[in-house]
Amino acid sequence: MNIEPIAYIHTDFDEKFGIPRQSGRVRSLTGRIVFVPEYRKPEALRGIDGFSHLWLLFDFSLAHREGWSPTVRPPRLGGNTRIGVFASRSPFRPNNIGLSCVRFERIEKTPDEGDVLIVSGVDLLDMTPIYDIKPYIPYADCHEDAVGGYADRESGHRLDVVFPDEMLELIPDEKRQAASGCLSDDPRPAYQNDPARIYSMAFAGFDIRFTIDGDVLRVTEVVRR
Amino acid sequence: MNIEPIAYIHTDFDEKFGIPRQSGRVRSLTGRIVFVPEYRKPEALRGIDGFSHLWLLFDFSLAHREGWSPTVRPPRLGGNTRIGVFASRSPFRPNNIGLSCVRFERIEKTPDEGDVLIVSGVDLLDMTPIYDIKPYIPYADCHEDAVGGYADRESGHRLDVVFPDEMLELIPDEKRQAASGCLSDDPRPAYQNDPARIYSMAFAGFDIRFTIDGDVLRVTEVVRR
Known part of the structure; x- marks a missing residue:
């Protein structure tokens, strides 16, 4: 079709x-x-x-590919565990x-x-x-009795976001809460765990750069793209 | 695509x-x-x-048609009220x-x-x-706080099903509960309300015939298709 x-x-x-x-x-x-x-x-x-x-x-x-793979590796399972594509919400799927x-x-x-x-x-x-x-x-x-397999485990995971005022103020007022919310949801793939690594998230015309140490995400720089 | x-x-x-x-x-x-x-x-x-x-x-x-209509008439609203297709789960929709x-x-x-x-x-x-x-x-x-517009109203509607034993026994044991369940969900289109009318539901290789009077559905005949 x-x-x-x-x-x-x-x-x-x-x-x-x-x-x-x-x-x-x-x-x-x-x-x-x-x-x-x-x-x-x-x-x-x-x-x-x-x-x-x-x-x-x-x-x-961004997930169109030739062919299909029967398994995927969900990032929230560390990127190593293979799950059936129909047991996942992966973007890489037959349709x-x-x-x-x-x-x-x-x-x-x-x-x-x-x-x-x-x-x-x-x-x-x-x-x-x-x-x-x-x-x-x-x-x-809405199924209140639903059981969500491996996906249940990670639903509560959140980071504490430290966003210094002088950087936050570069972002338009009405977009600040969303920016912090996305950061607290932990954008890292596959549980990377390198406190020295600087990540960069493109958001609302800005690059927001940050590090993550344990459960704390610290914004280090905000630059206009 | x-x-x-x-x-x-x-x-x-x-x-x-x-x-x-x-x-x-x-x-x-x-x-x-x-x-x-x-x-x-x-x-x-x-x-x-x-x-x-x-x-x-x-x-x-069974809902493929040329073109599309911006409104539909949900059967549970009596078939007369027009609702936007994107405010409905109608099968007749652009895709x-x-x-x-x-x-x-x-x-x-x-x-x-x-x-x-x-x-x-x-x-x-x-x-x-x-x-x-x-x-x-x-x-x-699962959004427990969700509000379901006109669809909320009808979720509790059920009929009492009178299914005489000699007719029920014609249907294989493991399919009887499902047959009664579908009948109790009121298959009538558009709130038709004619107690004399005989309806027929094709189910599991049988035609199940019935009448509806008020909130009571009475099975009148079960024949193999």
Whole structure:
């Protein structure tokens, strides 16, 4: 079956490093969903404001590869343990469709882009193609008794973020909370553990550089990209 | 993007009428997910038994149409109220991809079809093409505070099913509970309310015929198809 984007989402991430590993991890991280002209119809959104959460089906646009691998190595398992691709949310899968749950914030009426959906808790790269938007239906989608395998273990992992004021102030006010939130979610791949290493996260037009020692992440530099 | 089925699901429904309107409504309704030969690799399922629930991305195979409509009329709203397609889980949408959450029951090892996934709480037509299987991750997917718009209203609606013993006994033992469960979920479209009308649900090779008066569904006949 051929599928085509109905929209593109705009976020503060134009590189993968630092994007939260699941949706909903950083509430303050917002996205703007702009429909392509063919699907830019206000009626198509009628009633959407009755829902608090939405599902996005999207393209893992940086994960297209020839062929497929039956196993993947989730970064949160240290990058050494192989898990079946269908037991993972890895972007590298036979059909590169991602599934994220975001909060619906509001509809923004714009002169040039029509009705834009503002959502939060995103985990998507800037300009990710969106294939579908579906409402979250609590009685069918929320399973309080669900067991999440290896993914349960890491859900509580957070770093303490030390973000010196003079560096934080370089970032626009309304984006500071999201920047800190993404850092606290520990962007490191595969439990790298080298306190001397300087990492760099591209966010909202800045490179945010930091080190991690134990559970403490320290921002060392913020530079405009 | 072109996507291709990784598997097909086998269920007891070869017609749409009577299929629960959301996944998880009828726990005893099971499905067998048989992978196509290219994706029939036991490693691809490694670790899946750590999860209690799975997401299925599938083809709304009976809902392919030319063009798209920005609004739909959900049957549970009486079939008269128009809702935006992106505020609905309607099968008629720009990209005909469905999303269901099912319970993982077990892996069945078979000589001819490889490792088959047995799932329950299905809401899918027999032979529906499956595009992806992802684990349900409770911390990202279960939002206890979610609000479900118009869909919240109908989640509690159930009928009392009167299924006379001599008719129930025509159906194989292990399928009786699922048959009753689907009936109690009220298969009528658009709140039809005609006590004289005889409905027929195709299930597991039988036609189950019934009437509905108020909140009581009465099975009147069971015949082999």
